[in-house]
Amino acid sequence: MSIGIISISHKTAPVHIRALLSFNQEEQRDFIKEAVDSKIVDECVLISTCNRTEVCFSSKSENINYTIDSIQKFLASTKNIEMKILMKHFRVFTDRAAITHLFRVACGIDSMVIGEDEILGQVKQAFNTSKEVNCTSTIFNVLFREAITNAKIIKTQTLLSKIPVSIGTFAANAALDFIEKSEDKVIMIIGASGKIGGTVLKNLCNCKANKIIVTTRNHNSFKDTCIKYPFIEMINYEERYKFIDRADVVISATSSPHYTLTKEEVEERFITLKDRLFIDLAVPTDIDGRISTIENSTLYNIDYFNKLSKENNARKLKELEAADIIINDGVDNFEKWLIFREFMGDMDKISKVFKDHSIENIIYSIRDNSSKEELETFIKCISRAVEDFQ
Template sequence: MLVDEIMYCISINHKNSDLKIRKQFAFSEDTQKALLNCLVTSGCINECLIVCTCNRMELYFVGNENAVSFAKNTLAEYSGFEVSRLSKQIFLFYDDKAISHLYNVVSGIDSMVIGEDEILGQIKRAYTFAQRCKTTGYELNTVFQAAIACAKRIKTETVLSKTSVSMATLAANEVARLGENVSVMVIGATGKIGTSLVKNLVSHKNISIITTLRNHNNDLTYRNDVSAVEYNDRYKYIDKVDCLISATSSPHYTITYYDLQKCLKENKNRLFIDLAVPPDIDKEIEKISGIRLVDVDYFKTLAKENNSLKLSSIDEAKKIIEEEIEALKKDMLFHSFLPYIDAVKMKLKEKSFEELLYKLREELSAEEFEKILNVYKTFGGVE
C-alpha cells in the first residue's frame, strides 16, 4: 500500500479460546460503542469495527505502529482480562493477512460450522453498527463492502452454504432426537439466534414449542401450535417440557439453579441447551437429577460431521476469495494513487517514453515487465 497506516485484526474465537474466555469479550452494544469511540480518539487508530458473536470477538482497525498495543490495552480494560494474558490468547492479523482473514470469516470458511449462513448477517450488522458510530472510513468501508460481496458470490457459485448447518439447526436436530413427542421451551425466540432456532424447530413434526415473550404484543407467526407465555411465568411451565433452550443477549441468567430446583416436580430426563454468550443458564443446574446441560462449545463436535461434507467446496471458495482480494487490492492501490495522477502526467510530458520503459525494466521483474509491455502493445493497437 502507499500509506503508512495498515489494517489489523485482533481475534478471539472458538479456535483459540473456550467459552469461559469468550464470554468476557461478549460486549453489549453500549460497551462496543464506547470501546470504538475510545479507539478512534486515541491518535493512533483512525478506523475501527468490532464483531461480537457466540463464537468470536474480532476487532478490525486501521492505524500506525502504536495501534496494536493501544488496541490490546483497551480490550483488556473493557473486558477485565489481563493484558499480559491477552497477548498470548489472541490471533493477530495485519495488512493482507487481516483482509484474507475477514474474507474467510464472512464466507463461513472460518466458522465452527463451515459454510453457516448466520455469520454473513452478523458481519453486516457489525459493519452497519460501526458506520452508525462513525468509526469507519475509506479503508474499512471498501474492505468490508468487498468482503460481503465476495461472500454472496461464494453462496451463489459454490455449494458451501447450500446445505448450511447453523448453530440453530444443530440445536433443533438435537432436540428432535429426544423422542416421538418432544415439548421444548425457547427463551429468546424473538432474538437473532432464537428466530432462526424456532424456524428450525417447527420443521420437525415431533416437536411442540412454547416460547417466552416479555409482552404479548410480539407476534410469532411460524405455526399454529407454537404457543407463547409471559417470560416472568417461565418457571410455571418448565416442569412439563422435555427441553429448554435459551438464546438471549441478557447479561443475567434466564435460568438459575435456585429457582429451577424449586419448580421441578416430575422426575424425568431433561435437556437444557444454552446458546448464549455470556451463558444464560446457571451451570449449577447440572446438580439436579436428570438434567443434561450443553452449551455452544458442545456443538463443535456435532459440527465436524457437517464440515467434512463441505471440505470439497472450500478450495473453490478460496479461489474466489483470491480473485476478489486481488481486485480489491488493485482498487485500493488505484485510489491511493489518484492524488498523484496530475503530477505524474505533467512529469511524463517532460520525459521521453523510452526513459519510462528503461526505468520500468530496471524496477520490475521480468514477468511484471512483460505484462507492462503487453499492455502498451495492446493500448497502441499493435497486438
C-alpha cells in the first residue's frame, strides 16, 4: 500500500494557477468519487483552499509513478487545463514524505502565514466530505485522525499559532492594548481597503473592538462589512479631520504620495485633552512625524513593527523546531501502526508456525536469514519485550 499527495500551493504556483485548480464542495465530491470508482486510487481526499489544492491518495498499485501520472492527468482534464501548464507547479510526496506533508499542512506549518488555524478546519472538512461519499477506508481514517490530533497537540504545546508576525496583526494588537478594550474608546483606520489596513480591520473585528471609524472614497467597498459589524462607522476620506478629535487611536496605511494627516490640521481640530496613539504603516509615510510632538500623542511607524516582526520570527523558528519534533513522533507512530497492521494480516500463519516449531528453532532461523543489522535490531526488540513481560 502506497500513500501519496499531489500538491499545488502558494509555494509553487501564482494565484492565477491556484485559481484554475479551485474546487467547490460539490466538485470535490465528484472528483474523489470518480478517482476511487474508476480505480485510479483506493482512497482519496481533496483539500482545496485559496492557497492550495492537495490530492491525497492511497493505492495498492505496485506502480506508484503510474498512479501519480494518472491523478495529474485526471486533475488537468477535470479542470480542462493543459498538462504542460501544471507540471512545473506540482509537488509530489510519497509514503513517509506524504504523511509528513499532511501533518505539516494540518498544523499550519506549510501555510503562507505559519501556524494559522484556519487550515485545520479545512483539512477536517475535506476528510469528512470524503468519508461521506465512502472514499476513505481504514488507512485514511487513521491517517487523518492522527494528523488532526497532532495539529491540536502542536497548537496546545507550542506557541506557533499564538506568535504574530504580520505588521497588520501587530498594529491591531497595539491599538487594542492602548485602548484596553474600553467601551468609549474609538479607533480610526485610514486605508482599510488596502492589504495591511484590511488585515488591521479584520483583526480588530475579530476582537470585537467597540468602535471603529473607517475612511473610504467608495462607500460600496465597506457596505457588507458595516452590516456584519455594526460597531463600524464609515465616513468619507475628506471628512477624516472632522472626526479626528473622537479618535483615541488613528491607524493609516495608504499608498498616498502625500501625508494623510499633518500636524497643523490635526492640532487645529483637537478639542479633547486625552492620550492618543498614531500608527503609520505606510511607505512613504502617511502621518506627519511632527504629530509626535503634540501633547499626549504617541507615534509608531512601520520600522517599530518591523523590529517586533523580526523578533517574533526568531521566536517562531524556535517553535517550529518543537513542532517538527511532535510531527516526527506522530509520523513514526502512524508508520508503526501501518507496518503492524500488515503484519497482523499474517497472524494466523505466524501462530501456526509457533505452534508447530520450538521458539529456539524459530530464533535460529531468524538468525540465519538476517543481516547483522537486522539481527541486532531483532535481539534488542525481543529483549525489551522480555523485560516488559517479566
